[in-house]
């Protein structure tokens with residue numbers, strides 16, 4: 466064998482060895498590969514993820530990672546407040562058993578990937594208090610399936626709430642507070658009848674509060690505070706019998722307080738301050 470062909474042969478082997486190593490334990494290493502690819506896309510100035518090591522075939526002891534103790538698949542990824550920045554890469558899509566993802570209180574930037582909810586097992590997604598921008602992609606919520614909780618609060622997101630939100634039939638908590646969302650609140654939101662907590666406060670939502678809010682019979686907490694909502698209060702606001710906190714303050718609402726709000730104020734904290742409402746104010750915290 467000539468020297469040249471030996472070099473070629475060695476070159477081949479050096480290339481192939483890592484590939485063979487990756488594929489030797491396919492299911493387990495999907496998770497390792499996904500996490501390493503995710504880490505490769507971000508900046509970690511405090512070296513918080515130093516335990517994330519690609520030579521370790523078991524990610525279950527890595528910082529922020531929790532696994533199912535029978536299957537050893539990654540089920541939770543909680544990286545709150547680790548000063549991470551960069552883009553939320555596609556590596557996470559490899560985590561096929563992920564149920565909970567929180568990247569809250571970091572400095573992730575860029576847009577929201579349209580695929581993030583494609584992880585079929587995902588129940589809880591918290592991207593709050595980062596630096597994400599742009600619109601929520603139209604089809605983002607179309608793959609919602611088992612998702613119960615979504616928070617995108619405290620970013621720089623804009624645009625309207627996509628109509629695909631109505632696919633999230635199991636959603637119990639939606640928090641879009643403190644962004645730059647605008648447009649109308651579509652009446653489809655009221656079709657999410659598992660919703661217990663809805664926070665759309667501190668955005669630029671405009672138009673009227675659509676009719677049909679009484680369909681949210683599981684709703685406990687709702688804040689539409691500090692938007693540009695006009696028109697009158699929904700007449701049947703008081704029929705959401707489980708409501709214990711409603712904040713519609715700091716909008717452009719007008720007209721008479723509906724009779725039903727008097728019922729509501731008996732059991733709920735009701736804030737209506739800084740609007741142009743008239744009529745007898747219900748006892749409680751309304752102004």
Ligand SMILES: *[C@@H]1O[C@H](CO)[C@@H](O)[C@H](O)[C@H]1NC(C)=O
Nearest residue numbers: 531532533534535536537540
């Ligand atoms: C697995 O986890 C469950 C719940 O977290 C716990 O009750 C159980 O004891 C664990 N099993 C083992 C073998 O560690």
Ligand SMILES: *[C@@H]1O[C@H](CO)[C@@H](O)[C@H](O)[C@H]1NC(C)=O
Nearest residue numbers: 548550551572573574575596
């Ligand atoms: C956040 O990330 C951006 C780049 O995406 C960077 O310019 C900025 O300095 C970071 N801010 C902090 C507080 O780390």
Ligand SMILES: *[C@@H]1O[C@H](CO)[C@@H](O)[C@H](O)[C@H]1NC(C)=O
Nearest residue numbers: 572573574575595596597598
């Ligand atoms: C947010 O990201 C932009 C780049 O997209 C960057 O210029 C800015 O510094 C970031 N803001 C913070 C608070 O880090």
Ligand SMILES: *[C@@H]1O[C@H](CO)[C@@H](O)[C@H](O)[C@H]1NC(C)=O
Nearest residue numbers: 593618619640642662664686
């Ligand atoms: C929505 O998220 C913001 C920021 O994380 C938080 O302060 C607020 O309490 C949340 N709203 C609800 C109803 O949990």
Ligand SMILES: *[C@@H]1O[C@H](CO)[C@@H](O)[C@H](O)[C@H]1NC(C)=O
Nearest residue numbers: 703704723724725726727728
């Ligand atoms: C207020 O509550 C009473 C007693 O529960 C009920 O009969 C009445 O219809 C309610 N009024 C409105 C406007 O919802």
